Amino acid sequence: MKIFLASPRGFCQGVRNAVNLAEKALEDYKDSLPIYILGEIVHNKYISESLNKKGLVSVKSINEVSEGSVLIFSAHGVPPAYYLEASKKNIKIIDATCSLVKRVHQKIKKYAEEDYFIFYIGNKDHEETIGVLAECPVNQYYLINNKKDLENIKNNIDLERLKNKKITYLSQTTLNIKEIQEIIDYLKTEFNIEESENQDICYATRERQRAVEDLAKICDLVLILGSQNSSNSKRLKECAENVGCEALLIDSVNDINLKEVLKNKQNIAISAGASAPEILVEELLNKIKLI
Ligand code: SF4
The missing domain is CATH 3.40.1010.20 (4-hydroxy-3-methylbut-2-enyl diphosphate reductase, catalytic domain)
Structure with missing residues (x-):
């Protein structure tokens, strides 16, 4: 054989950075453990369990974090409101969001400000998708989970409203290259998409x-x-x-x-x-x- x-x-660079930041935080704050992580630092059981053993406590929401504690935001990023919510509780944030995820946050925000309608391709339950879409008003984007979502897309969108709109697309960073290309090709055929360099798969x-x-x-x-x-x-x-x-x-x-x-x-x-x-x-x- x-x-x-x-x-x-x-490991990619984004994951390496996030894990290093968590390790460093555990060392820097070893006298005031536990410190908190929203969700998992990265989606890996081995990594999560080994950091939990060292004193990192995983929480589902900022409500579970006590005033003045240390909280890590994972490599997947968070909605912008979370920074404000944490600062109101005097929580020290350690932001491990991957720079490539942050770039998509900045792009969707910019497109929303310029009044674009945005097709966002991503998994609806994934933290990255939730964080990125929170940068954009809900009536300015349409979420496509996968190819199946294209079947009904025209019934679910106000096509009249899109007639005079600038339209673009963005995506989650970790999708299947081939599937996403098929979705983009469909969008380009069916909608008046502005030619863009939006290759968000990292x-x-x-x-x-x-x-x-x-x-x-x-x-x-x-x-x-x-x-x-x-x-x-x-x-x-x-x-x-x-x-x-x-x-x-x-x-x-x-x-x-x-x-x-x-x-x-x-x-x-x-x-x-x-x-x-x-x-x-x-x-x-x-x-x-x-x-
Ligand atoms: S976006 Fe890409 S480079 Fe960044 S953490 Fe995720 S997989 Fe790694």
């Missing part, structure tokens, strides 16, 4: 998807290290499946019966989502060697 390691894989997502797709074409199985709630990790699994290769998304090697999974496989590929640490890849490789 041959093993191919995808390159690049694992470089880390693009490069990891390309690497997995290339390997999936020559392998019988792709193993992706990453959590089920990690958008970019889920997309890596989809990329492999889209070229006809079996793929599994696992938090760690302990999730699977390795012997069973590798049975009759000739070539396997291993990758890791942008929020999954390399230690999980090493652990998997070590277990494979023992078989």
